[in-house]
Every structure is written in structure tokens, then in C-alpha cells.
Amino acid sequence: MVPRPPGEETPAETDRHRTLLEINNALIANLTREALFHAIARALRQVVPFERTAIFLHDAEKDVLKLFILESSLPSSYFTVGLEMDPWESHVGLVFQRQQPVVRGDLRAERLYPAEDWAYEDGVRSYVIVPLIARGRSIGTLAVASTTPHRYAEPDVRFLQEVANQVALAVENMKAYEELTDLSRRSALTAERYRTLLEINNAIISNLTQEALLHTVCQALGRPVAFDRVALALYEPAGDLLRLVAFEGPFRSEHFKVGDAFARADSHFGWAFDRQRPLVRGDLEVEAEFSSERQAAQEGIRSICAVPLIVRGESIGALNLASRARHRYSEVDAAFLQEVANQVALAVGNMKAYEEIAALKARLERENTYLQEEIRREHNFIEMVGNSPALLAALRKVEQVAATDSTVLISGETGTGKELIARAIHSRGARKERPLVKVNCGAISAGLVESELFGHVKGAFTGALERRVGRFELADRGTIFLDEVGELPAETQVKLLRVLQEQEFEPVGSSRTARVDVRVIAATNRNLQEAVQAGRFRADLFYRLNVFPLAVPALRERRPDIPLLVMFFLGQFGKKFGKRIETVPPETMDRLVAYSWPGNIRELQNVIERAAVLCGGPMLELDHDLLPVPDAAGGQSRVPAPATPGPVESSPGGATLEAVERAHVLATLERTGWLIEGPRGAAKVLGLHPNTLRSRMEKLGIKRSTHRAS
DSSP, X not given: OOOOOTTOOOHHHHHHHHHHHHHHHHHHHOOSHHHHHHHHHHHHHTTSOOSEEEEEEEETTTTEEEEEEEEESSOXXXXXXXXXXXXXXXXXXXXXXXXXXXXXXXXXXXXXXXXXXXXXXXXXXXEEEEEEEETXXXXXXXXXXXXXXXXXXXXXXXXXXXXXXXXXXXXXXXXHHHHXXXXXXXXHHHHHHHHHHHHHHHHHHHOOSHHHHHHHHHHHHTTTSOOSEEEEEEEETTTTXXXXXXXXXXXXXXXXXTTOEEEGGGSHHHHHHHHTSOXXXXXXXXXXXXXXXXXXXXXXXXXXEEEEEEETTEEEEEEEEEESSXXXXXHHHHHHHHXXXXXXXXXXXXXXXXXXXXXXXXXXXXXXXXXXXXXXXXXXXXXOOOOOHHHHHHHHHHHHHHTSOOOEEEEOOTTSOHHHHHHHHHHTSTTTTSOEEEEEGGGSOXXXXXXXXXXXXXXXXXXXXXXXXXXXXXXXXXXXXXXTGGXXXXXXXXXXXXXXXXXXXXXXXXXXXXXXXXEEEEEESSOHHHHHHTTSXXXXXXXXXXXXXXXXXXXXXXXGGHHHHHHHHHHHHHHHHXXXXXXXXXHHHHHHHHSOOXXXXXXXXXXXXXXXXXXXXXXXXXXXXXXXXXXXXXXXXXXXXXXXXXXXXXXXXXXXXXXXXXXXXXXXXXXXXXXXXXXXXXXXXXTOOHHHHHHHHHHHTOOOOSOOOO
């Protein structure tokens, strides 16, 4: 045999060093005990033959050595993972206590402990056990065993001890890693539970019904605590029972449903309710005491956790989690669920208050609906005061046309309530949920009326700094009310005709065609047929507007309504001015009824307002300057001065209404120095629009004389 050079390794030594390196790599790569020990067993088998290898680790709490890892080809009835050995009365314990290896060459003659007898019966004939030592302290043992006697020599023992030293360090590192992992897991669970409590708190703020709240609680609880169903029961003192008000979860029930009640003394809900502390059951098949628990066990529920709902020291119900798994809930889970229950309990009180408020609101809404119906039955239209034949005839026409989309042309003198009629038509039609857009055509200058009706684009004209939406576009799918439509300029009449025919238009300065769906209601105090004949109003537009003509009667045509209107306005102004004006003398009412009211309801309203301002007692009195009265001869009438008294024209007895109106307007113009517009103009005094007054002057033939007496 050729001698081996000094320092050169034998093949066996090379294999062992390679195995130690492989085990070292396994220590680095494997962070779980099971994966590490199985990797070590595979590496050991390449160098040290065995039929069985095992690692025991010391359990300090029980003070036993527990079989943790087993690799074996030998059948055994006792040598299995989890086997516990006495550290003082076993061959494994001997190595653990002395921190020295033990070698048995032939168990036929060398057995000292009962465990060695059991190993011999399994076929083991020789073994080596070495201690696992970390920082001078034994933490377990490593063993290999063979069915062949005298299998292991001193080099094998030294090699196994080197392996054991590496394994011991790895075990300590793993313990630290596992402790950190467990701490991280518990920290994550704690954070998750705090996050769940915050989510439930937000749910309590945003959900004011028990169903919505429990649904949110159920979803939030599912992350930190596993359950198959969750239930909320509230206490009913009248029957001394707890009733389910919410029940959720993936595992449905035949015995439990919302609305079911449980006797307080025979349910797990009642137990938690009475004692005001959590109840945890790990196995209902064994631990069930109440009927409710036995019913749950029959359905497959094994674990429950019930906690009380407590508000200001008083129990109001209970919250319960249930699972089909045994021993699902711990005391830590119960403590967390109690925190949830505390939040839910506070929310229940808020829910009851919300339900009471909702019930009261619904009651008030029903009462309001009833009162509105009463008003509609008593008064055919809101704000339309009166029951004269003339008014009722007009309102019947409103009823007929309101349900359609027909264009309506309302005609009547100034102050007769044409806008109220328009509102009545809109409010009783199919478009009542959409806006009623009002446009006073006589109040807009001729240069801006087109922009007002149809809108304009940015830069369309000087001063058009941004896009403007017109009234027709605002009224889309609703109604537009064109008051004083007879005042529209001729060029605007053309565009309005197109809107009525085609339901489309172009905003000022734009080539874009806009389409709208608008119902048109127009009103005028002029005779549009005469305006058509005179060439001031387009005939085709008149016929488009006059689809359904509706004339509003003047106040002189509905004198029976005057007392009702007087009392109506008197109630309004008495409340507005803080006065109690309770009666109107018969002679005063007679004067009000007898007057011709050229300004119609608006004039009557102004007269009553002025009278209410001047009234100093509970009875309404009219000064002579507020209303025309017969003169001493009984053949003339004096027109009152709404502002300051002054000379007025008189007309002979039996004069026509037109003559009286002409004298009234002429006297007002004389007092105001023929100033029509402005705060001191005749239009302001008469309560008319300036354009309306000019139209009335033209109709009455009133012109300012160019030569006046000095």
C-alpha cells in the first residue's frame, strides 16, 4: 500500500467535510425546524449509515425531552413524533444531563433503560446519541441507530458531535426567529383589531339602521376573528326575553332567524346579559347548557363567544359569534369582541333615536300631505283666492290645458294674476318636477332680449366675457313663461317662432344649434290681434302662441271675490307689520267693492297695504285719498292720489270705464311732471311697467301737449 502523504485527507474525511458544508448550507437556507432537520438527515445518510435518526428537544415547561424529528425505515409502535422521555430516567436523558455522547455497540447485552428495550424490539442493535449544546446549555439530543451491531466507531461520534454543534446553534437561532415571527404576528393581529374597531366606529357614524350596522360589523370582524355566523339580540323587558334583530354569516340556520326570541334564563345570550361578561364555549357537544346552545350544536356549531351589550352600566342585549370549528375562540378573542360590543351598544341607542325621528318625520309628511289635499279641495289652486263664476270659469280652463303640452296664451289686464295662472298650469302638468322659468319680455332692453332668451357665447359682442346660458336652455324639459310677450322686438319674434316650430335655436354668436324640449306659456296685456293688424306683431307667431287662449277676468268682473281678497291681503300685511286688524266696516267694504279697480288685484293689494300701514286699531279704515268717492253733487268721482294729493281731472257722471282710467292716468302724469320711468315716475306710482304704461297711454290717446299755460 502506498503511504498517504502528510496532511492529505482520506476519502472518508473528505465526504464528512463535504457533508458538514452541506449541513452548514442547509442551516443558512432553511428557516424552519422541519425543513432543516430533514435536510440534515439526508446529508448524514451519505456519510453515516443508519436506519433511524431522531432529534429530541427539551420542553422547559413540562421538563421532558420530546421527539421532534424522526427519519426511520423501522416500524415502531412507540417511537413516533411527539414521544416524551424523562430527562432523568432514559438513555436520551443521560446524554442531555451529562452533555456527553453515549454509544451502544450491541443492545443485546448493553440495555440499561426501558426505552432501550423498546428500541431492541424494533430491531435496533447499535446507536450513537450526542448532546445539542448552545452557549454551554443542553437543549436536546441527536441520535442515529442501526440494525447492525457495532456499526459506529469513534470517528462517527466526533463527526456527529460536530453536526450536533451546528444544529444546536441553528435551533437557538430558529427559536429567536420564531419568537420574532410570533411577535410580528401578534402585532399584526393587534393592528388588525384596532383597524377593525376604527372601521366599526366609522360604520356606527354612517349607518343608522341595525341591519346596515351589523352587516358592516360582520365584514370587519371577519378579518381578525373567524366565524360562521354572527347574531345580535336586544332585550325586551315586557316578555323578559332577548330577540334577534340581526343575523348574518355564510352558515345559515334552520332554528335561528331575525325576529326569534329566547328566554333570558335559557339562552347563552341571557347568560352574558345577566353576568355582564363574555361566555366562551369550546365544544358545544360537551359543554352545552341552554336550549339555544343545544339547537346550535344540532346544526353543527361547535364554538361560540357571546358578549353583553352594556350602556351606562345596564345590559341592553348580547352579541354572539359562532363557528363550526372546535375551540375556535380564546379569552383574547372574547376581550376583543367585548370592545366591539361596547361600540355597538352605544350605536343602538342612536339607532332608536333615529328611528323615532324617522317615524315622526313620516308622520309630519303624512299630515302635510293631508293638509295640502285639504287646501286643494277648499281652494282650487294655491294662491288663487276667490270663487266668483268668472274666476272659476278661468280655472276650469286651466284644469283642461294643464295636463297637455299645448302652448297657452294668457291675456288680461295688468295686475289680474296672469303669472299665478301660468304657475297653476305648470304645477298641475307633467313637467311640474322641472323648473318654471319666467322671462319679462318688456323689462329687457331690445339689444339684450335675444341673449337673455337664447344665451350667447364668449366674445359674441362687447362685454360678453363668458358663455351665458339662455332662459330656454335653463327651461329644458320644463316650462318657460314669457310675460308681456307683445313687447318682443320683431327680430326676436322670428327666432321665437323657430323655437316654437322646431324646438331649436342658435345662441348669439354661435353656429351651434341647441335643441330643447320646452313648454311655452305666454302672457300679454295687449290686444295681439290688433298688434298683428297694425304690423307690430307677427301673425304666424301669434297663431303659434294662441293655441289655447285663456283670458283672465279683470277684478271688476269678479266683484264677489273682492271681500275674500281684502281679508286675504289684510291677514298677510297684518302679520307682516305686527298688527291685529280684525274687521272691515261694511261701508268701507262697500267702497272697495264698488270701485272699478283699473289696476286690478295689484292695485287692490297696494291699497290694502297702505291702509294697513296707516291703520292704528283693530278696524280697517280707508282715508279719502286712498280710494275714489262720489263728490257732493253725486255726479262726479275724484281719483285718489297714490302719492301726494293734487288736482285731478274729473269726468261727468255715467262716464265710461275708459274715461275714468284715462283721467286717472292723466292726473298721475301731471303730478309726476310727465316723468314715466324712475322711482318718482308715473309707472312706479301706478304700479305698472314703463312699457306697459306707454302702451296704455297710446291706447287711451294720451299725449303730452307741447304748449302748456304758464
